[in-house]
Amino acid sequence: MKKKIGTVWLGGCSGCHMSLLDIDERILDVAALADIVKSPVVDSKEFPDVDVAIVEGAIITDQHLTEVRHIRAHSKILIALGNCAVTANVPAYRNRVTKEEALKCAYVDASSNDSAGQMPDSPELGKLLDRVRPLHEAVKVDYYIPGCPPSADLIFYVLSELLNGRTPNLDKEKLKYG
Amino acid sequence: MNASFTITIDNQSVEATPGESLLEVCRKANIPLPVMCDFKGLSPVGACRLCLVEIEGVPKLLPACTTLVAPNQAVHTQSDKLRKYRRMIIELIFSERNHICAICVANNNCELQKMAYELGMDHVRFPYLTPVCEVDASHEKYVMDHNRCILCTRCVRVCSEIEGAMTRDVMGRGFDARIITEFKQPWGDSTGCTSCGKCVQVCPTGALTPNDAAQGRLKKNPELVALLIEKREAKP
Numbered sequence: 001m002k003k004k005i006g007t008v009w010l011g012g013c014s015g016c017h018m019s020l021l022d023i024d025e026r027i028l029d030v031a032a033l034a035d036i037v038k039s040p041v042v043d044s045k046e047f048p049d050v051d052v053a054i055v056e057g058a059i060i061t062d063q064h065l066t067e068v069r070h071i072r073a074h075s076k077i078l079i080a081l082g083n084c085a086v087t088a089n090v091p092a093y094r095n096r097v098t099k100e101e102a103l104k105c106a107y108v109d110a111s112s113n114d115s116a117g118q119m120p121d122s123p124e125l126g127k128l129l130d131r132v133r134p135l136h137e138a139v140k141v142d143y144y145i146p147g148c149p150p151s152a153d154l155i156f157y158v159l160s161e162l163l164n165g166r167t168p169n170l171d172k173e174k175l176k177y178g
Numbered sequence: 179m180n181a182s183f184t185i186t187i188d189n190q191s192v193e194a195t196p197g198e199s200l201l202e203v204c205r206k207a208n209i210p211l212p213v214m215c216d217f218k219g220l221s222p223v224g225a226c227r228l229c230l231v232e233i234e235g236v237p238k239l240l241p242a243c244t245t246l247v248a249p250n251q252a253v254h255t256q257s258d259k260l261r262k263y264r265r266m267i268i269e270l271i272f273s274e275r276n277h278i279c280a281i282c283v284a285n286n287n288c289e290l291q292k293m294a295y296e297l298g299m300d301h302v303r304f305p306y307l308t309p310v311c312e313v314d315a316s317h318e319k320y321v322m323d324h325n326r327c328i329l330c331t332r333c334v335r336v337c338s339e340i341e342g343a344m345t346r347d348v349m350g351r352g353f354d355a356r357i358i359t360e361f362k363q364p365w366g367d368s369t370g371c372t373s374c375g376k377c378v379q380v381c382p383t384g385a386l387t388p389n390d391a392a393q394g395r396l397k398k399n400p401e402l403v404a405l406l407i408e409k410r411e412a413k414p
Binding site for chain 1: 272276278279280281282285286291294295296297298299300301302303305306308309310394
């Protein structure tokens with residue numbers, strides 16, 4: 001029985017997904033063992049039941065929080081992919097100011113706005129949470145792959161270990177934060 | 179000259195001289211210990227707590243850098259308990275300031291980053307405090323970024339003990355503690371600083387850097403300062 005993989009990006013830059021694509025032809029080895037049933041490159045709506053969920057990005061908005069909780073409830077293994085998911089990384093820089101100040105800084109005060117900037121208020125947009133948080137502050141995370149972005153080799157190593165029923169071991173030679 | 183004696187470290191007999199620290203004895207015996215605040219030739223302060231060891235008969239863990247050898251000491255440098263505490267300590271250091279490796283000039287050239295790899299830190303279990311920290315770029319050659327400072331005080335010690343300028347100190351306590359220049363003035367306004375750059379070379383992170391270093395391009399040469407200290411101590 002083939003395993004199911006789902007990937008998602010929350011508050012991140014998608015760089016970790018670019019790195020995931022950089023596994024190049026090894027995607028065929030992954031495809032032999034698993035189907036990628038949900039991903040930014042797969043068209044589907046709600047995050048389905050999966051064996052392995054790969055989550056990129058920090059929790060920035062209420063939508064991210066709802067989504068990561070949903071993903072946790074529908075996945076056997078949850079991987080925090082990349083520094084934003086693991087540490088909250090660059091998005092967490094706004095934790096030193098209030099969310100109102102952060103929004104004002106970006107949408108109103110930024111010089112590129114020519115003093116005509118307005119706060120976006122579409123109901124489609126997620127609402128900023130008070131603090132940007134790494135995934136493990138909201139849900140249980142099974143494996144952490146730090147890196148900005150993590151290398152394709154490391155992502156493939158973790159995936160192939162998990163899909164072959166082994167436990168990936170991120171020892172000191174494999175760890176990289178920058 | 180005091181007579182040397184033998185102590186036991188990790189069940190191996192090691193020769194020690196009165197007045198030596200456990201860290202010095204471990205180094206001579208090639209027994210590795212994680213350290214961040216220690217710098218050979220500067221006085222030990224026990225600030226980072228990473229070199230904690232277990233000593234039989236002593237109920238608490240003690241830092242090897244500030245604990246002196248004593249006859250019949252039985253020391254353990256590796257145990258599950260020590261590994262647990264060292265991992266906790268490195269995580270607390272990361273949670274206390276804004277150590278964002280991806281945008282740091284010291285990325286891939288950072289003793290703190292290397293130590294975290296060494297201790298197997300794949301994530302930080304404590305909430306990040308994300309304090310508001312200043313960046314002092316007033317000096318003509320160097321920058322002090324408090325976001326990356328771990329308060330090891332190597333800069334304070336090298337400035338007073340080796341350069342003799344004594345322009346650096348620590349102000350405030352705990353969460354609010356900051357390295358300051360003179361009486362907390364902009365570094366560029368300091369009249370005591372000789373701009374020798376020793377503090378920059380011994381800083382283990384991206385807290386003190388030359389102001390022309392781009393992200394991930396920082397090169398430091400702490401060995402040069404270590405050599406200088408050695409030469410000064412050598413008797414002609």
